[in-house]
Amino acid sequence: xxxxxxxxxxxxxxxxxxxxxxxxxxxxxxxxxxxxxxxxxxxxxxxxxxxxxxxxxxxxxxxxxxxxxxxxxxxxxxxxxxxxxxxxxxxxxxxxxxxxxxxxxxxxxxxxxxxxxxxxxxxxxxxxxxxxxxxxxxxxxxxxxxxxxxxxxxxxxxxxxxxxxxxxxxxxxxxxxxxxxxxxxxxxxxxxxxxxxxxxxxxxxxxxxxxxxxxxxxxxxxxxxxxxxxxxxxxxxxxxxxxxxxxxxxxxxxxxxxxxxxxxxxxxxxxxxxxxxxxxxxxxxxxxxxxxxxxxxxxxxxxxxxxxxxxxxxxxxxxxxxxxxxxxxxxxxxxxxxxxxxxxxxxxxxxxxxxxxxxxxxxxxxxxxxxxxxxxxxxxxxxxxxxxxxxxxxxxxxxxxxxxxxxxxxxxxxxxxxxxxxxxxxxxxxxxxxxxxxxxxxxxxxxxxxxxxxxxxxxxxxxxxxxxxxxxxxxxxxxxxxxxxxxxxxxxxxxxxxxxxxxxxxxxxxxxxxxxxxxxxxxxxxxxxxxxxxxxxxxxxxxxxxxxxxxxxxxxxxxxxxxxxxxxxxxxxxxxxxxxxxxxxxxxxxxxxxxxxxxxxxxxxxxxxxxxxxxxxxxxxxxxxxxxxxxxxxxxxxxxx
Numbered sequence: 001x002x003x004x005x006x007x008x009x010x011x012x013x014x015x016x017x018x019x020x021x022x023x024x025x026x027x028x029x030x031x032x033x034x035x036x037x038x039x040x041x042x043x044x045x046x047x048x049x050x051x052x053x054x055x056x057x058x059x060x061x062x063x064x065x066x067x068x069x070x071x072x073x074x075x076x077x078x079x080x081x082x083x084x085x086x087x088x089x090x091x092x093x094x095x096x097x098x099x100x101x102x103x104x105x106x107x108x109x110x111x112x113x114x115x116x117x118x119x120x121x122x123x124x125x126x127x128x129x130x131x132x133x134x135x136x137x138x139x140x141x142x143x144x145x146x147x148x149x150x151x152x153x154x155x156x157x158x159x160x161x162x163x164x165x166x167x168x169x170x171x172x173x174x175x176x177x178x179x180x181x182x183x184x185x186x187x188x189x190x191x192x193x194x195x196x197x198x199x200x201x202x203x204x205x206x207x208x209x210x211x212x213x214x215x216x217x218x219x220x221x222x223x224x225x226x227x228x229x230x231x232x233x234x235x236x237x238x239x240x241x242x243x244x245x246x247x248x249x250x251x252x253x254x255x256x257x258x259x260x261x262x263x264x265x266x267x268x269x270x271x272x273x274x275x276x277x278x279x280x281x282x283x284x285x286x287x288x289x290x291x292x293x294x295x296x297x298x299x300x301x302x303x304x305x306x307x308x309x310x311x312x313x314x315x316x317x318x319x320x321x322x323x324x325x326x327x328x329x330x331x332x333x334x335x336x337x338x339x340x341x342x343x344x345x346x347x348x349x350x351x352x353x354x355x356x357x358x359x360x361x362x363x364x365x366x367x368x369x370x371x372x373x374x375x376x377x378x379x380x381x382x383x384x385x386x387x388x389x390x391x392x393x394x395x396x397x398x399x400x401x402x403x404x405x406x407x408x409x410x411x412x413x414x415x416x417x418x419x420x421x422x423x424x425x426x427x428x429x430x431x432x433x434x435x436x437x438x439x440x441x442x443x444x445x446x447x448x449x450x451x452x453x454x455x456x457x458x459x460x461x462x463x464x465x466x467x468x469x470x471x472x473x474x475x476x477x478x479x480x481x482x483x484x485x486x487x488x489x490x491x492x493x494x495x496x497x498x499x500x501x502x503x504x505x506x507x508x509x510x511x512x513x514x515x516x517x518x519x520x521x522x523x524x525x526x527x528x529x530x531x532x533x534x535x536x537x538x539x540x541x542x543x544x545x546x547x548x549x550x551x552x553x554x555x556x557x558x559x560x561x562x563x564x565x566x567x568x569x570x571x572x573x574x575x576x577x578x579x580x581x582x583x584x585x586x587x588x589x590x591x592x593x594x595x596x597x598x599x600x601x602x603x604x605x606x607x608x609x610x611x612x613x614x615x616x617x618x619x620x621x622x623x624x625x626x627x628x629x630x631x632x633x634x635x636x637x638x639x640x641x
Contacts, residue, residue, distance in 0.1 A: 009055075038057070
């Protein structure tokens with residue numbers, strides 16, 4: 001970064017060196033003052049790079065003076081060219097004509113006029129230093145040097161200096177050097193009146209010296225000497241005064257001071273300065289042609305050409321000043337009709353989007369009689385719609401949070417209805433349930449009928465919402481109340497009761513069984529449920545028997561009873577369709593084949609019921625790979641001890 005900045009400073013010095021070579025045919029009386037195009041870059045170099053940029057300009061000019069013949073007057077030339085770039089930077093960041101102490105650049109009529117005023121003071125101060133030095137050393141007259149060169153600086157500032165600076169900011173996006181300490185201070189009192197007094201004194205002294213020294217000999221009179229010394233003192237004081245002065249109340253060391261973003265105001269100013277520069281160039285060419293023809297006719301071709309150029313730059317200064325005062329009226333209209341409304345809309349929208357506190361509920365701008373009026377109204381409509389939408393989202397969020405809390409309570413209640421871990425003897429029973437949502441329709445039940453018999457049941461209610469949970473509670477209660485009946489009779493009675501109060505035509509699939517370890521027998525019945533898997537006498541297989549109709553939709557259904565003899569190694573695995581129909585990211589089902597293979601492997605390895613359930617849980621998680629569950633997952637494993 002430092003190497004890049006140094007390269008930029010070196011480029012400025014080289015460019016200044018090239019432009020500083022005098023044009024002999026464009027020199028004024030005495031040969032000390034010439035038309036130099038360096039004035040196009042001195043102000044932009046200072047405003048962009050501060051003191052290093054100003055020093056680069058001064059060194060480039062000094063190098064050119066050394067090449068063309070160094071003398072004592074070059075010292076004053078060095079400091080004069082230093083001030084041409086340093087004073088615009090210093091005054092821009094310390095003197096505020098139209099607004100409070102805040103960072104801004106060329107983005108409005110006021111900022112343009114401010115820079116014009118700075119150009120007047122800088123031309124008088126910097127050129128006055130060189131002219132006063134020449135007057136004091138007896139090399140040339142103050143007026144003979146000051147008038148043409150000061151007018152040049154002023155003309156070139158209007159003609160191109162401001163435009164070059166604005167192009168560097170808005171087009172090339174060069175980040176300017178900013179005296180951050182000058183903006184991080186909060187002042188109770190600011191002592192900057194002295195800046196305005198010194199600026200006024202410099203302009204007045206320069207004007208007085210120009211009048212008094214006009215036509216006078218190079219040798220100074222005491223009055224001229226005193227005025228020159230005073231001008232040098234006032235200029236040095238203005239240049240050396242610190243930027244941060246006053247009674248400070250607070251310093252924001254962590255404040256981010258960055259150049260203002262290039263906005264529509266800055267773009268309009270760039271366009272305005274471009275038009276102004278073109279107009280002044282055309283005016284300069286026209287005036288030069290008119291005056292040159294008149295000059296040749298009056299002087300017979302033997303007149304002093306420097307007088308011609310002095311007239312030309314004087315007329316340019318007058319015309320430029322007139323245009324800079326009159327043409328900004330157009331910019332003022334544009335600013336009022338376009339820039340200000342657009343900035344107001346942008347500021348309001350930015351505050352609204354960032355969530356900052358709005359000073360007004362609605363965007364209010366002065367009617368301008370164009371499409372921006374419709375834009376402001378559209379913004380208000382959009383803001384009202386967004387506020388309504390946000391309020392609707394807030395109400396919905398509150399409802400959802402309330403519902404989530406209620407569902408959490410319902411889930412706890414639902415979990416509380418299910419039996420906990422098996423604590424009986426003679427059997428090993430391990431259940432598992434994972435609802436797809438906060439509450440679900442799956443459930444299981446087991447209970448001891450006597451010391452040798454146990455009742456087990458697993459069921460799946462259609463749906464996965466609140467209605468399924470409510471239907472599940474009703475079904476679970478009926479099954480638990482009738483579990484002493486044989487499985488087929490229990491299912492028939494539950495079905496008859498459910499079908500009488502089931503206008504939504506919900507249904508339940510269920511598998512119920514009674515395992516008798518003393519008589520080595522299991523009786524079971526199925527109401528449309530998935531077939532269980534069992535291991536019996538060393539063989540793992542699907543349980544025999546077709547499933548009957550589901551519970552709930554139709555009254556009077558009959559269910560078949562199945563009986564099987566069980567061996568000492570009997571083990572049973574029952575589940576809901578959330579297991580075999582589990583989906584992965586590719587929308588593939590877990591499937592019955594994968595389910596049977598996993599259970600077959602686990603049962604043949606003589607795993608416990610808990611290990612069997614754990615194996616199935618891990619297998620399902622590996623298969624689904626984080627996919628959202630499509631259905632409740634419920635499993636139950638039973639083994640006879």
